[in-house]
Amino acid sequence: MSENPKDTAVTTPAKSDGTKATAAGGATLTKDAADGDVLLKVTGLQKHFPIKKGLLQRQVGAVHAVDGIDFEVRRGETLGVVGESGCGKSTMGRLITRLLEPTGGRIEFEGRDITHLGVGGMRPLRRDVQMIFQDPYSSLNPRHTIGTIVGAPFRLQGVEPEGGIKKEVQRLLSVVGLNPEHYNRYPHEFSGGQRQRIGIARALALNPKLVVADEPVSALDVSIQAQVVNLLDDLQQELGLTYVIIAHDLSVVRHVSDRIAVMYLGKIVELADRDQLYKSPMHPYTKALLSAVPIPDPSRKSARSERILLKGDVPSPISPPSGCRFHTRCWKATEICRTTEPPLAELRPGQRVACHHPENFADQQPQDTVLLSAAKEAAELVSDEVLAQSAETSAAVAAELEGPAEPASGESVSKSAGSAESSSESGESVSKTARSASEATEPASKSTEPVSKSVSKPTEPVSKSVSKSTEPASESAEPASESAESASAEPASVDVSKTDRREAAGETGRQESAEESDGQESTDK
Numbered sequence: 001m002s003e004n005p006k007d008t009a010v011t012t013p014a015k016s017d018g019t020k021a022t023a024a025g026g027a028t029l030t031k032d033a034a035d036g037d038v039l040l041k042v043t044g045l046q047k048h049f050p051i052k053k054g055l056l057q058r059q060v061g062a063v064h065a066v067d068g069i070d071f072e073v074r075r076g077e078t079l080g081v082v083g084e085s086g087c088g089k090s091t092m093g094r095l096i097t098r099l100l101e102p103t104g105g106r107i108e109f110e111g112r113d114i115t116h117l118g119v120g121g122m123r124p125l126r127r128d129v130q131m132i133f134q135d136p137y138s139s140l141n142p143r144h145t146i147g148t149i150v151g152a153p154f155r156l157q158g159v160e161p162e163g164g165i166k167k168e169v170q171r172l173l174s175v176v177g178l179n180p181e182h183y184n185r186y187p188h189e190f191s192g193g194q195r196q197r198i199g200i201a202r203a204l205a206l207n208p209k210l211v212v213a214d215e216p217v218s219a220l221d222v223s224i225q226a227q228v229v230n231l232l233d234d235l236q237q238e239l240g241l242t243y244v245i246i247a248h249d250l251s252v253v254r255h256v257s258d259r260i261a262v263m264y265l266g267k268i269v270e271l272a273d274r275d276q277l278y279k280s281p282m283h284p285y286t287k288a289l290l291s292a293v294p295i296p297d298p299s300r301k302s303a304r305s306e307r308i309l310l311k312g313d314v315p316s317p318i319s320p321p322s323g324c325r326f327h328t329r330c331w332k333a334t335e336i337c338r339t340t341e342p343p344l345a346e347l348r349p350g351q352r353v354a355c356h357h358p359e360n361f362a363d364q365q366p367q368d369t370v371l372l373s374a375a376k377e378a379a380e381l382v383s384d385e386v387l388a389q390s391a392e393t394s395a396a397v398a399a400e401l402e403g404p405a406e407p408a409s410g411e412s413v414s415k416s417a418g419s420a421e422s423s424s425e426s427g428e429s430v431s432k433t434a435r436s437a438s439e440a441t442e443p444a445s446k447s448t449e450p451v452s453k454s455v456s457k458p459t460e461p462v463s464k465s466v467s468k469s470t471e472p473a474s475e476s477a478e479p480a481s482e483s484a485e486s487a488s489a490e491p492a493s494v495d496v497s498k499t500d501r502r503e504a505a506g507e508t509g510r511q512e513s514a515e516e517s518d519g520q521e522s523t524d525k
């Protein structure tokens with residue numbers, strides 16, 4: 001069945017009680033939601049699915065589907081959740097709608113702890129928290145009419161809308177752009193997009209405060225996806241809804257979200273405002289995800305080489321890697337990434353990231369320079385341009401934030417500023433800033449500890465990119481001589497190739513802790 005062309009136009013008729021179906025605030029609510037106006041707060045949320053074996057069904061392990069996540073959702077906003085398949089997005093959605101019982105952590109809805117509410121306790125809450133499911137083909141009972149499906153929440157909650165259930169269901173059908181006359185039809189008589197609209201009508205029936213949509217459009221054709229996404233958008237404006245939208249399609253998430261949480265193997269690795277995240281991602285995983293989004297612009301040939309190919313699959317959530325879970329696929333991973341889990345820290349206002357060596361920001365563990373063997377392999381899949389750019393921005397931000405005399409530190413860094421953004425905006429401005437960065441780091445490299453640090457990733461590809469530059473000779477000549485001059489006294493500017501850099505890093509490691517380094521590589525393998 002083809003889509004009804006009228007479907008795209010969303011009109012919200014008056015409610016049966018005569019009031020206009022517009023929640024206070026509507027569109028402005030999304031923009032102006034105060035920080036303190038938190039609808040949902042999640043702290044340390046965990047879900048471990050037990051693995052049982054044998055006749056006695058003894059537990060032999062657990063799938064760490066969601067493993068300690070913290071976030072909040074403000075009233076009227078849309079939080080997008082992205083990540084690779086199996087990272088725990090759907091499990092998280094089912095936990096916050098309390099379709100699953102959490103193993104640990106806390107869920108607060110409107111300030112009330114709902115973590116372990118029983119069926120009775122949850123009943124009133126079901127009106128306020130609704131879920132839209134991924135597959136519109138299997139989420140509707142084929143033996144029930146649309147009227148029965150959309151009217152079910154009223155019957156289950158014992159709610160009698162003014163004018164009766166039928167009238168209210170027909171109103172809801174027209175809200176989502178379906179013909180109210182189709183009340184008596186069955187799901188198989190509708191197209192995928194229309195079925196998803198039925199699912200949305202059912203979710204909206206009780207006028208919820210929070211709607212969790214799990215991959216709401218991934219099962220639909222691209223043309224229909226846009227219609228459903230726009231419908232969700234319009235409904236939010238008109239009804240003042242708050243959304244958590246789970247998706248793996250970054251372009252969909254970008255379109256609908258105010259803030260975005262990036263999940264990896266049961267953890268949130270980055271949480272930021274949408275524009276900030278797309279403009280200046282800080283977690284290497286976010287950067288890799290964003291680099292995989294196709295750019296529909298043939299004039300941007302360089303976009304291909306900026307693509308980051310991640311090595312291998314996501315590790316098993318049954319025994320996730322130690323430390324930072326991304327360290328087995330990260331091209332920046334050092335020993336500390338293997339041993340110590342980075343906290344989700346607010347490095348920039350509104351941007352939280354869990355990484356020891358963030359992108360577009362000062363290195364949080366600059367003393368840790370020896371790449372893990374897995375990181376060396378992963379770096380082979382990352383283009384020189386990406387490595388150079390990453391190091392340049394880190395060095396530039398470090399210099400801007402720390403000043404010439406102090407080494408980078410997490411604390412001072414967190415007092416950050418938007419200055420980091422400017423450094424990532426354009427290659428030209430970046431290299432200029434990077435040059436001033438390498439100048440600014442001079443005094444730092446004179447102190448004893450940061451000597452090895454100054455050989456590290458942030459600074460050295462600065463000169464590498466400079467030497468590779470095909471830009472005007474005057475541009476490249478100046479820093480090249482800078483690096484040549486300072487090579488002996490200032491390792492920060494040592495000009496090394498990709499392979500040399502690793503050797504240099506390995507050398508440093510051997511000097512610093514040969515045994516540790518050996519142990520680490522064998523463990524890593």
Ligand SMILES: Nc1ncnc2c1ncn2[C@@H]1O[C@H](COP(=O)(O)OP(=O)(O)OP(=O)(O)O)[C@@H](O)[C@H]1O
Nearest residue numbers: 049063065084085086087088089090091092248317
């Ligand atoms: N009921 C369950 N019992 C055991 N393991 C489960 C269960 N549900 C999910 N898992 C496991 O938990 C992990 C996270 O699954 P989840 O469906 O939340 O991932 P996802 O990010 O939503 O993936 P996708 O995008 O493919 O839907 C997976 O490894 C999955 O196999």
